[in-house]
Amino acid sequence: MWRVGLVFGAVACFLSLAGLVEALHARWVVDGVLSAGQVLVLAVFVASGWTAAERSGWTPAGRLGAGVGSGATTGFCVGLLVWLAAHVNLRTMFINASPALFALLSGGRPPGEAWVGAVLAGGALGLVGALGQVAPSGLIRPVLVGLGAAVGLGLFQDLILLILQPEGFAPVRDWLFVAGGGPTARGAAVLFVISAVLAAVHPALRARPTRVLRLSPRVRRVFWSLVGIALLAALPLAGGPFVAQVLVIVGLYTLMGLGLNLEVGLAGLLDLGFVAFFAIGAYTVGLLTSTGEHGIAHWSFWAAVPVAVLVSLIAGVILGIPVLGIRGDYLAIATLGFGEIVRLLVLSDALRPWLGGSQGVLAIPKPVLAGFELSGPQHLYYLTVVASAVVAYVAWRLQDSRLGRAWMAIREDEDVAEALGINLVSVKLLAYGLGAAFAGVGGAIFAVMVGSVFPHSFQLLISIQVLALIIVGGMGSIPGVIVGSVVLIGLPELLREFGEFRFLVYGAALVAMMLLRPEGLLPAAVQRRELHVLEEQAEPALVAGRDAAAEGGS
């Protein structure tokens, strides 16, 4: 109980000192009452109580006690930080240890008083968390959903306000939001109630055997795809250029994710140099179409794209050949090495006459379609959606093909796959080549979107982001890739204040995902089944031989 409290106390102090709390404090969840930063701190306290109660398998009363104790311990840590900040200048070390942060944490009270307050409040919040463990689960879900909806209203207020821009929505807008500020208390409360009730009713609805409309699965699928297409088509029109821009970026990451998914998700080849293929696609289009100094052909975008895809594919195969015999983590590092070599070469002065060095390739014209220039993000959005749809279709067909099954076989065990007659060389090279080609499509669109390509846009960071999104979405799953890029790329774009912390969250998400839900948010069916079988097998072994740990897997 104390240890849980201390761990969460350390988490709360870290989040505060890392600047996340203060950054989110700028956004109201309920205007004038509660900020997102405060929600974050409260959530840590509640989680502290929740975890402590979960760990202590006593009576309900004991669990509640553990929650209170843990919450109070967390409060003690936060109080200690506030007290410390009042007596030592933490700011010489921690750049974000600003007076504003401590005013927020202490609620403006003097440090001694705030310390006591933090312990008491922590205890109370810990109790709330522990109640969550004790209360029936039928009650918890609606409350969580309701809270999520209310917090979401605050976090994504920019987007919601954009959608509510038209004059017709003015009453709703004024009712939900304070003019020029965050959500109103009544708006948040009503949203909480509505979504909680919906969440409570939802399982009951689903359980009813009879449906109002009896449709065949096929018709239903067509219906939902039509709805999906209509939504996809309408989104940028409703949201304007900003939303379209975000969606284009999501689309580009989806393209890369689909490519990396072939390599990592299906074939089990962890590639950390993946951004190199995105760069190759972008540079090919840049060089072929640019009207600037480095342009070599002045082609149109449409002529350049197939070449870009082909060049990426060949690059994928060429970089794939040397690493054919390498497996596992060595493969990850070797591909990382290749990715960095490509970036450093492009950046170097040695290749500047051809590739422009750090200045990059400029003046890439926008694509023109039947005399109509696809200029703004809203136009490029449709291009991205079409490209993503085509690539997703190809990926989907590949997945269940003979080749896709061969990939999965080498993912599971290369030696066995080879023994079964799978040609490792061609199958692996196809994974590298096709994955790279998908990324090349993304790179081509990226080049025209930005209008110029710089080596700086192709950092290792992008490879890691793409890896993170397919892992969060669910390895080997195409819907997972889309969900992953919406969650990891789209949402942070909408949360301005969050910008510089997104990578922090990616890192944490990778670790947390592997620990808690290794199959991802929307897993492929095979993966889900497998990982759960693995868990069942691993559990008794863990208990039996914890200390006599053998080398896993070998």
Added chain:
Amino acid sequence: MTEGVGSLAAGALRRPALRRLNFVDAFLWAFRLAVILVVVWGTVGTLRLGRYTGEQWVDFVVFGLAQGGIYALIALGYTMVYGILRMINFAHGEVFMSGAYTAYFAAAPLAASGFLNQHPILSLLLLMAVAAAVSTGVAVLVERVAYRPLRRAPRLVPLITAIGASFFLQYAFRGLYGSGFKAYPEFELFKGEWQVLGVGILRTQAVVLVGAAVLMSALYQFVMRTKVGKAMRAVSEDKDVAALMGIDVDRIIVLTFAIGGAAAGAAGVLYALVFKQVHFFMGFVPGIKAFTAAVLGGIGNIPGAMLGGLFLGVVESVGPALFLDGLGIVAPYQLKDVIAFTMLVMVLIFRPQGILGERLAAKRA
């Protein structure tokens, strides 16, 4: 720390399979030949040009050795963890960064109060102690959170958490300490040159070399002579049998991370002495290079890591001038890292067992 015979046999068995792949072999040979050709052509070209004096070459080598010593210290962490867990601690570069970056906040007040220049040796030791302590803490924390729960998971899983942890640490320190470069205070004592055997050697580089050598030999003695070191070697040979002998495997693993972390932290201060600045992203490139050093020397092999580090440092320092200048390449120093990464890729492809060639885990590598 030697690998069992089984994996060597497995490696031998895999050979015929690769033999069949003629075009792949041809490609790999072409790759080898191209690299050799570039190196030879460049070297001949440079030597014919005669642009550099003998003294400059000595400077390159000494700088390379100093840098290599730092790589070697970091590489120890990779190699010891690999020896025991057979996994690459991808976050080790960030462990290195955390120590160096935090020690800055000890160095700055020391320099401001004048203590740094009154007692330079004591201050240096103090800074190294601070850095080692922080890096140890971070390394142990990473092990506890990101690796220990996954000890029996499929191989890709701990690698992914390692990448996540590495990323998390980078941006955690960015959040805590800010994103700017911080200038490390300079030691008055270490400015200028010392004359050794008639050759002028930059004092910082001499200090770094000596520091790295002392730390490495201490660590080597620790692993070879003490009871804990013996236990570590036993665990790396066979965890199950070690456990049967009454060794607490979990404790030894934590100790391994701690010692590797301490070495990396101390290396961080030495690195800061040479480059005079710290930054949240500073761990990435040295981390990869130290990993290269570890693989070069034969991963899992402690003297190998030291040798690999020194070798990589020298090649990287001499390489741009020796190999690339002669090819008429503009600004060859920008391609310093390309040389290091090419070495990394080449060693992974052609000789994953490293220079000392002690282990080749075909199944694992």
